[in-house]
Amino acid sequence: MKLELITPESEPSRRLRKWRLIQFPQLTMPLIAALTPKDVEIHHTDEIVEAVNFEREVDLVAITCNTPAANHVYRLADEFRRRGRKVVLGGPHVTVLPEEALAHADAVVIGEAETVWSRVVEDFQRGTWQRVYRGKPADLAGIPRARRDLIVGRGYGRGVIIATRGCPNRCDYCSVGNMYGSGQRRRPVQEVAREVATIPGKAVIFWDDHLTANRRYALELFKAIAPYRKWWTTQTTIQVAFDHELLVAAAESGCKAFFIGLESISQGSLNSQGKGFNKVALYEEAVKNLHRYGIAIQAGTMFGLDGDDPGIFERTLKYYREIGIDSATVSIVVPMPETPFFTRLQREGRLLTTNWDKYNGKVDAVFQPKQMTPRELEQGVAWFAKQFYSLPSVFDRLFLKSRVGLWWNMPRNLGYRLALLWRQGVDFDDLTTGSSQLNSREYRPFPK
Numbered sequence: 001m002k003l004e005l006i007t008p009e010s011e012p013s014r015r016l017r018k019w020r021l022i023q024f025p026q027l028t029m030p031l032i033a034a035l036t037p038k039d040v041e042i043h044h045t046d047e048i049v050e051a052v053n054f055e056r057e058v059d060l061v062a063i064t065c066n067t068p069a070a071n072h073v074y075r076l077a078d079e080f081r082r083r084g085r086k087v088v089l090g091g092p093h094v095t096v097l098p099e100e101a102l103a104h105a106d107a108v109v110i111g112e113a114e115t116v117w118s119r120v121v122e123d124f125q126r127g128t129w130q131r132v133y134r135g136k137p138a139d140l141a142g143i144p145r146a147r148r149d150l151i152v153g154r155g156y157g158r159g160v161i162i163a164t165r166g167c168p169n170r171c172d173y174c175s176v177g178n179m180y181g182s183g184q185r186r187r188p189v190q191e192v193a194r195e196v197a198t199i200p201g202k203a204v205i206f207w208d209d210h211l212t213a214n215r216r217y218a219l220e221l222f223k224a225i226a227p228y229r230k231w232w233t234t235q236t237t238i239q240v241a242f243d244h245e246l247l248v249a250a251a252e253s254g255c256k257a258f259f260i261g262l263e264s265i266s267q268g269s270l271n272s273q274g275k276g277f278n279k280v281a282l283y284e285e286a287v288k289n290l291h292r293y294g295i296a297i298q299a300g301t302m303f304g305l306d307g308d309d310p311g312i313f314e315r316t317l318k319y320y321r322e323i324g325i326d327s328a329t330v331s332i333v334v335p336m337p338e339t340p341f342f343t344r345l346q347r348e349g350r351l352l353t354t355n356w357d358k359y360n361g362k363v364d365a366v367f368q369p370k371q372m373t374p375r376e377l378e379q380g381v382a383w384f385a386k387q388f389y390s391l392p393s394v395f396d397r398l399f400l401k402s403r404v405g406l407w408w409n410m411p412r413n414l415g416y417r418l419a420l421l422w423r424q425g426v427d428f429d430d431l432t433t434g435s436s437q438l439n440s441r442e443y444r445p446f447p448k
């Protein structure tokens with residue numbers, strides 16, 4: 001049997017990411033490959049690297065699907081099916097909207113693949129397969145390593161790994177609870193450490209949602225990976241910055257940066273999303289603590305929350321420069337389907353569209369913000385990103401305040417700057433239609 005695995009990347013997303021100096025690889029399909037029965041012949045197409053070949057002789061096509069990629073994935077699936085191929089879909093979007101996905105697939109997998117994928121393949125081979133499969137939350141002990149050999153051609157190495165799944169917090173806009181249920185599951189520390197040891201090169205990224213959620217586990221993990229002398233980064237929450245034992249262990253094991261969702265400098269906005277555990281009054285001290293241990297902060301930053309007025313962009317810029325934020329991932333907040341934020345906006349009649357192409361968080365506002373127009377939000381985010389990565393801002397933040405790892409932090413900032421400059425040269429209305437035109441588009445009611 002021949003299986004085609006696809007890591008999809010829609011045309012707009014490909015054009016935005018094409019020139020990124022850092023093209024992070026995805027682990028999902030390489031992991032599905034590792035879970036596939038050994039007698040199956042596998043080909044993996046990563047659309048950021050290679051176009052999908054509809055002519056390839058395959059028996060089954062499996063595609064992972066997140067929300068902004070959903071329409072694109074459906075088009076791929078429709079085309080494969082038109083040519084007589086069988087298609088199975090899974091991933092975050094399919095898990096929350098399986099009925100919508102079923103209109104484009106022969107089968108869908110809700111939830112995690114580990115407990116169900118080999119059955120899907122075997123049922124397919126026997127000709128007895130069903131339309132809907134449900135994966136249970138997987139026990140992460142002993143799960144196979146993702147097939148890194150299937151990650152080819154990305155601009156950045158293959159040093160991605162996952163130690164945990166899920167997050168004990170419940171931020172209203174976040175999809176992680178819908179995907180993985182409540183709480184967090186963890187791989188045994190020694191299994192993770194052994195995998196880290198096999199990673200070629202120096203850089204390692206833990207693609208976890210909240211690696212330090214359980215501090216005892218994190219401490220054990222940091223001790224276990226320290227001997228490999230990697231440079232690593234991960235996502236976590238701001239609490240880590242006030243835990244000195246954890247910071248020492250992280251720094252000593254090679255942590256160079258934490259991605260931390262500061263999200264907003266408006267406490268009202270944070271509270272409106274159930275993220276009141278972020279205390280804006282403590283941000284400055286948190287950043288100082290991280291820098292003291294030589295750890296940079298990449299600040300997840302989103303705009304458009306209910307406490308955000310049109311002045312939020314300028315205030316955030318000024319504050320980030322003052323406290324020396326090393327880098328930021330800047331987004332328009334996206335109400336991903338079936339999250340509490342999505343449901344609330346729907347109830348309040350503030351959702352402007354369910355055209356998933358627009359759920360990109362970069363150029364389109366898909367809901368009516370409380371204190372500004374959708375256009376003001378889109379323009380404000382573009383303005384903020386440009387100013388944040390302007391040369392005076394990079395200089396202030398890195399040279400005058402942070403001074404952490406200038407030799408790598410500086411090129412990283414310049415890389416983001418280049419990507420932004422390139423983006424400005426792109427006609428965004430060509431990439432998506434822009435919210436100013438949303439109202440003239442047909443409104444597709446939310447499918448139930």
Ligand code: B12
Binds near residue numbers: 032065166
């Ligand atoms: C690492 C990461 C990234 C990385 C790498 C991209 C990637 N997709 O890996 C970067 C930083 C580039 C990134 C970017 C984005 N990301 Co991201 N990312 C993640 C993160 C933290 C981990 C992904 C991962 O590797 N998981 C581990 C794998 C093994 O798990 P998995 O993908 O869930 O797959 C399991 C099951 O879902 C299922 N499954 C999945 N697909 C399939 C397919 C089949 C056929 C089957 C049978 C099963 C199956 O089986 C797998 C094993 O159990 C997740 C959160 C999370 N914990 O998943 C967010 C997440 C996937 N990202 C998200 C988003 C929104 C984005 C962006 C759109 C952000 C933006 N505005 O630009 C972009 C999209 C880029 C892209 N092309 O994917 C959302 C998606 C929400 C949604 N409803 O779709 C998530 C869930 C974060 C969140 N908090 O909401 N992301």
Ligand code: SF4
Binds near residue numbers: 167176210
């Ligand atoms: S802390 Fe991060 S991963 Fe956890 S629920 Fe909030 S946004 Fe999601």
